[in-house]
Amino acid sequence: MTLVVASIIVFFALEIVPGDPAEVMLGINATDEAVAALRESLGLNKPVLERYFSWTTGMLVGDFGRSYTYSVDVVELVSERVVISLPLALMALALSTAIAIPVGLYAAVRRGKLTDTLVMGLTQLGIAIPNFWFALLLVYVMAIWLQLLPGGGFPGWENGIWNGIKALLLPTVALALPQAAILSRVTRSSLLETLGEDYIRTARAKGLSQRAAVLNHALRNAMIPVVTILGLQFAYLLAGTIIIENVFYLPGLGRLVFQAINLRDLIVVESVVMMLVFAIIVINLIVDLAYAWVDPRLRIRSA
Amino acid sequence: MKARSFHQRALNNRNFVVGLVISGMVVALALTSFLWTPYDVTSLEIGSKLQSPSSDHIFGTDHFGRDIFSMIMVGARNSIAVAFVAVVLGLGIGVPIGCWAAANRGIIDEALMRGNDVIFAFPALLSAVIITAIFGPGAINAIIAIGIFNIPVFARLSRGAALALWPRDFILAARAAGKSRSLITIEHIVPNMLNLLVVQGTIAFALGILQEAALAYVGLGTQPPFPSWGKMLNEAQTMMSFAPHMAIFPGLAIVITVLGLNLLGDGLRDLLDPKLARERS
Numbered sequence: 326m327t328l329v330v331a332s333i334i335v336f337f338a339l340e341i342v343p344g345d346p347a348e349v350m351l352g353i354n355a356t357d358e359a360v361a362a363l364r365e366s367l368g369l370n371k372p373v374l375e376r377y378f379s380w381t382t383g384m385l386v387g388d389f390g391r392s393y394t395y396s397v398d399v400v401e402l403v404s405e406r407v408v409i410s411l412p413l414a415l416m417a418l419a420l421s422t423a424i425a426i427p428v429g430l431y432a433a434v435r436r437g438k439l440t441d442t443l444v445m446g447l448t449q450l451g452i453a454i455p456n457f458w459f460a461l462l463l464v465y466v467m468a469i470w471l472q473l474l475p476g477g478g479f480p481g482w483e484n485g486i487w488n489g490i491k492a493l494l495l496p497t498v499a500l501a502l503p504q505a506a507i508l509s510r511v512t513r514s515s516l517l518e519t520l521g522e523d524y525i526r527t528a529r530a531k532g533l534s535q536r537a538a539v540l541n542h543a544l545r546n547a548m549i550p551v552v553t554i555l556g557l558q559f560a561y562l563l564a565g566t567i568i569i570e571n572v573f574y575l576p577g578l579g580r581l582v583f584q585a586i587n588l589r590d591l592i593v594v595e596s597v598v599m600m601l602v603f604a605i606i607v608i609n610l611i612v613d614l615a616y617a618w619v620d621p622r623l624r625i626r627s628a
Numbered sequence: 629m630k631a632r633s634f635h636q637r638a639l640n641n642r643n644f645v646v647g648l649v650i651s652g653m654v655v656a657l658a659l660t661s662f663l664w665t666p667y668d669v670t671s672l673e674i675g676s677k678l679q680s681p682s683s684d685h686i687f688g689t690d691h692f693g694r695d696i697f698s699m700i701m702v703g704a705r706n707s708i709a710v711a712f713v714a715v716v717l718g719l720g721i722g723v724p725i726g727c728w729a730a731a732n733r734g735i736i737d738e739a740l741m742r743g744n745d746v747i748f749a750f751p752a753l754l755s756a757v758i759i760t761a762i763f764g765p766g767a768i769n770a771i772i773a774i775g776i777f778n779i780p781v782f783a784r785l786s787r788g789a790a791l792a793l794w795p796r797d798f799i800l801a802a803r804a805a806g807k808s809r810s811l812i813t814i815e816h817i818v819p820n821m822l823n824l825l826v827v828q829g830t831i832a833f834a835l836g837i838l839q840e841a842a843l844a845y846v847g848l849g850t851q852p853p854f855p856s857w858g859k860m861l862n863e864a865q866t867m868m869s870f871a872p873h874m875a876i877f878p879g880l881a882i883v884i885t886v887l888g889l890n891l892l893g894d895g896l897r898d899l900l901d902p903k904l905a906r907e908r909s
Contacts, residue, residue, distance in 0.1 A: 453887035455842060
């Protein structure tokens with residue numbers, strides 16, 4: 326349902342874009358006949374509704390149409406780039422989770438102490454840092470100054486997996502750290518809430534160490550809000566790659582959308598946006614399933 | 629416990645005080661820039677280009693010889709204006725939608741909230757990029773692009789708050805007195821959710837500044853010759869290796885402003901609604 330509404334919005338929003346793709350492609354010197362011929366071959370002369378239905382029905386069977394400017398199938402265009410954007414988003418998600426959960430846990434356990442205040446101060450800073458600025462600083466320190474890692478570009482996976490990963494390392498860190506700041510705050514506050522529950526006191530009373538009580542009982546119960554935010558963050562990371570790919574000159578999905586917008590290659594923009602929306606809906610579904618995995622109490626309700 | 633005045637509590641809240649001071653300073657810088665800047669930001673002096681920070685130019689100069697401190701002052705206007713209007717847009721449209729949905733419930737409520745979900749399904753930044761790309765880059769379109777995504781946030785917030793208020797006794801009394809739903813909403817519901825709106829508004833303001841900077845950075849925000857922080861960072865990127873100061877100072881300006889607003893928001897939340905203090909991280 327959401328997908329249908331989203332497809333309508335995306336399609337008709339882009340229909341009203343000023344600038345005819347055919348005219349943009351042929352340049353300002355093109356004759357009217359040439360423009361008309363191109364419109365004909367691209368199918369642009371058909372009525373709007375007909376084009377909408379052929380686009381949506383095509384998507385259902387995996388046919389996203391052909392790019393106006395690149396003259397290749399959108400699917401092909403996207404699959405070339407998704408191998409950069411997806412690993413980038415996944416690596417960033419993994420890194421931010423790997424940092425945030427221990428940090429949040431640590432701060433929660435040491436609540437009110439100097440280290441907690443310090444860590445929370447740092448996360449405030451992390452939230453305020455724009456990731457593209459952080460990326461620029463990383464490039465300066467790691468690529469220009471220390472010359473440890475490449476500061477931009479992508480060698481392609483075929484030139485060795487390690488080289489590919491190395492090129493994605495700085496973008497990953499740039500994307501992940503601001504997200505980790507938010508996530509560790511969520512982890513901390515959620516854990517603090519759980520630690521105030523009666524069953525934690527019971528666990529401590531029956532002789533469990535603080536450590537065991539936190540790790541065995543509190544952490545799992547505190548995960549629900551964390552999983553919610555994780556899902557939201559993945560969507561955000563996918564979008565965040567647009568900006569970060571620009572900083573590092575990575576030929577990913579974000580740059581594809583950018584170029585397509587400038588070239589009025591509407592079908593590419595429409596299809597990529599729809600794929601992202603679809604991905605986000607799938608992620609939301611996974612988040613819902615993850616709730617049940619994290620919290621068995623939620624399984625009974627669905628039965 | 630002795631009840632303390634709002635004043636005293638405010639002065640004792642560290643987040644609030646620090647946030648207020650920082651935000652106040654940024655606003656003061658922006659206002660001052662209308663009357664005076666150390667250098668003229670539109671005059672190009674190639675002779676003094678790419679200077680490192682010195683006593684003449686405390687943040688150095690850019691590749692056209694413009695004073696970076698002056699540009700940051702003028703850029704502050706732009707960031708504040710775009711983010712502020714975007715918040716007003718979100719409030720102005722989102723709150724009436726939320727209140728209306730809560731007052732009338734039923735199918736309209738359902739439809740409005742589903743519509744909200746659809747907007748939520750689009751990553752805000754991606755959509756902002758598309759909107760500015762479609763309608764052309766510029767400050768006004770940046771405001772619209774950022775503001776549209778404030779609408780569902782405020783609609784959802786005000787609907788939730790209004791739903792919690794409707795069953796309360798004083799609302800029941802107002803209904804018994806024969807007041808219409810819209811009158812009750814205006815007279816009783818909205819004033820009782822102002823706290824929440826102020827806090828969320830501050831947070832949205834901070835987010836708006838970050839988004840404006842991101843849009844300007846990819847060239848879709850405010851257009852030259854008006855300086856904006858994001859644009860300055862974009863220009864700095866190619867000169868990173870020999871003029872890092874060009875990137876450092878505008879970035880710091882963004883970080884400090886957003887930090888100040890976030891602290892202010894946290895402080896306000898603690899002050900206005902202690903019950904909420906634990907809910908948000």
